[in-house]
Amino acid sequence: MADAKYDVLGIGNALFDVLVRTDENFLAKHGMTKGSMALIDEARAAAIYQDMGPATEMSGGSAANTIVGIASLGARAAYVGKVKDDQIGRLYAHDIRAAGVSFKTQAAADGPATGCSYILVTPDGERTMNTYLGAAQDLSPADIDPAEIEASRIVYLEGYLWDPKNAKEAFVKAAAIAHGARRQVALTLSDSFCVDRYRDEFLSLMRSGTVDLVFANEAELHSLYQTSDFDTALRQLRNDVGLGVVTRSEKGCMVTSTEVQIAVPAFAVEEVMDTTGAGDLFAAGFLFGLARGLGYETAGRLGGLAAAEVIQHIGARPQTSLKELAGQNGLAV
Amino acid sequence: MADAKYDVLGIGNALFDVLVRTDENFLAKHGMTKGSMALIDEARAAAIYQDMGPATEMSGGSAANTIVGIASLGARAAYVGKVKDDQIGRLYAHDIRAAGVSFKTQAAADGPATGCSYILVTPDGERTMNTYLGAAQDLSPADIDPAEIEASRIVYLEGYLWDPKNAKEAFVKAAAIAHGARRQVALTLSDSFCVDRYRDEFLSLMRSGTVDLVFANEAELHSLYQTSDFDTALRQLRNDVGLGVVTRSEKGCMVTSTEVQIAVPAFAVEEVMDTTGAGDLFAAGFLFGLARGLGYETAGRLGGLAAAEVIQHIGARPQTSLKELAGQNGLAV
Numbered sequence: 001m002a003d004a005k006y007d008v009l010g011i012g013n014a015l016f017d018v019l020v021r022t023d024e025n026f027l028a029k030h031g032m033t034k035g036s037m038a039l040i041d042e043a044r045a046a047a048i049y050q051d052m053g054p055a056t057e058m059s060g061g062s063a064a065n066t067i068v069g070i071a072s073l074g075a076r077a078a079y080v081g082k083v084k085d086d087q088i089g090r091l092y093a094h095d096i097r098a099a100g101v102s103f104k105t106q107a108a109a110d111g112p113a114t115g116c117s118y119i120l121v122t123p124d125g126e127r128t129m130n131t132y133l134g135a136a137q138d139l140s141p142a143d144i145d146p147a148e149i150e151a152s153r154i155v156y157l158e159g160y161l162w163d164p165k166n167a168k169e170a171f172v173k174a175a176a177i178a179h180g181a182r183r184q185v186a187l188t189l190s191d192s193f194c195v196d197r198y199r200d201e202f203l204s205l206m207r208s209g210t211v212d213l214v215f216a217n218e219a220e221l222h223s224l225y226q227t228s229d230f231d232t233a234l235r236q237l238r239n240d241v242g243l244g245v246v247t248r249s250e251k252g253c254m255v256t257s258t259e260v261q262i263a264v265p266a267f268a269v270e271e272v273m274d275t276t277g278a279g280d281l282f283a284a285g286f287l288f289g290l291a292r293g294l295g296y297e298t299a300g301r302l303g304g305l306a307a308a309e310v311i312q313h314i315g316a317r318p319q320t321s322l323k324e325l326a327g328q329n330g331l332a333v
Numbered sequence: 334m335a336d337a338k339y340d341v342l343g344i345g346n347a348l349f350d351v352l353v354r355t356d357e358n359f360l361a362k363h364g365m366t367k368g369s370m371a372l373i374d375e376a377r378a379a380a381i382y383q384d385m386g387p388a389t390e391m392s393g394g395s396a397a398n399t400i401v402g403i404a405s406l407g408a409r410a411a412y413v414g415k416v417k418d419d420q421i422g423r424l425y426a427h428d429i430r431a432a433g434v435s436f437k438t439q440a441a442a443d444g445p446a447t448g449c450s451y452i453l454v455t456p457d458g459e460r461t462m463n464t465y466l467g468a469a470q471d472l473s474p475a476d477i478d479p480a481e482i483e484a485s486r487i488v489y490l491e492g493y494l495w496d497p498k499n500a501k502e503a504f505v506k507a508a509a510i511a512h513g514a515r516r517q518v519a520l521t522l523s524d525s526f527c528v529d530r531y532r533d534e535f536l537s538l539m540r541s542g543t544v545d546l547v548f549a550n551e552a553e554l555h556s557l558y559q560t561s562d563f564d565t566a567l568r569q570l571r572n573d574v575g576l577g578v579v580t581r582s583e584k585g586c587m588v589t590s591t592e593v594q595i596a597v598p599a600f601a602v603e604e605v606m607d608t609t610g611a612g613d614l615f616a617a618g619f620l621f622g623l624a625r626g627l628g629y630e631t632a633g634r635l636g637g638l639a640a641a642e643v644i645q646h647i648g649a650r651p652q653t654s655l656k657e658l659a660g661q662n663g664l665a666v
Contacts, residue, residue: 018424021652049427050427052427052431053431053432054391054392054401054427054428054429054431054432054650055391055424055427055428055431056389056390056391056648057389057390057391057424058387058388058389058390059387068387086420087419087420087421087446088420088421091351091388091390094382094383094385094387094388095387095388096387098385098386098387098388099386099387113420315389317387319354
């Protein structure tokens, strides 16, 4: 196995976040399911936006947030995702590169605008996302550079990639190249409704060994195995994938495989401001720990630390150096 | 005097804020004067942005921030400012309207992009602004609708309007219409370097009675009268304008005229996160109090309260209802 140029390379839907604080009534009025991600078309995007309050904008996208978190921990990271060459796409490309991430995906010259997600944050800190995929629709296998994949210790993929029409082919291509280079492939299940849309395909990716590591939160895990019993679902996960990591909010996480089962506690949080990016940043900490061979316990702690940072402010990307934060919390990296 | 449709109508440079936390070295490297606003051209904008870290974006513009604050206090408010009909211009128009402000200025169909300000926030919370005027260059007298001006109790103008080439004509046109309708005209001096560029013109606006009320911070006041002695400057201000309001950061403000001189204390602040918008929101509270006839003392307290809210988070627009905040602080409006 050649030396890795990147610790982690992520592939995902490149989305600009438009965040607004709102109340529960707004969700009800627009028929939104709290805590979920719903795909919306241009007309619905316009209707929701028209009715939304003043917003704060910043770059987002699930795997992109994870990759930025990994870079913030001090690792070498790369991202593959599709924006358009428009004003928002240029903001997006700036932000991810300014975070120290290698980002080489060609922006679309025409077609739909850079994708965005309207994120409603309720007073309890929970986020509800409405995503217009836009240019992210057009991520295709041609955007996967074999040399970049081969040069990455871990390739990290989001389940949301099953939504755009050609991205799953890019996903499978990347996974095959990674395994050909004896690299690891990780998948996040992304969202319980996303799991519901693609359950069989996700299980097939796991059972065929296309992915080596799966991240899921409890809702996604229950959706995957269509059971309300956590232990049953966890046992199935362990049989279906090399390594499973289940996040449980303030209860921390479970790392599970046929050889190990470790529960790692969460970090204490003063006030949950906005849960956007919690899962993404958990994955950042965990993947960093894994790529650096720090062991599952430390990886889980790093995940919890990064998630705790991101839920204490608005937006899904860290606002402080996670490397320094880890040092301050006795997790010198 | 007819009934006013709006309590306050503001005219200013419509700018999208691109905010980033940075260190003092960044300012030094790029030759920036901390705490000031510098005008930059497209090439310098590109150079600064290229070197900036990941940013958070939100709508800004000095008078626009003030007007949004006034709406947040529960008043009827309108804004005149020029964006382009581009992605960022559409975000801008959405945000100000979603804040409850009437915004009817026609977006430019071509010409430069919507203007933006790169705002560097240092660890001490101080902001340093670099403004690319873009479409704001093209605000002109044609954008001033006499009926709207006549229907506004107070017309509020920013000194920054002296920078774009035709905006000062729009400013003077609006002031003349307002006085013709027996309305009040207020001006903020905006920035000490801006005062330095247009000192004679600002003094002439004051001495000719084109403006009735002037907002200045200490640096702007000292720059206006080219003296380091506060009392000397204050005395001159009082002679030059009907009402002068001088903000002094944590020392509160001074309201001065030939009849009154009132010092109003500031509100206590736990931690200064980002001073962007402090002066703008002070003006919001003060103008609200003035428009509603609450007296200078209460107006000054409302100004201090609104400023205190905005400096405790990133960004120049309130993140909570100022009306509710005022109520909680015994300033029921």
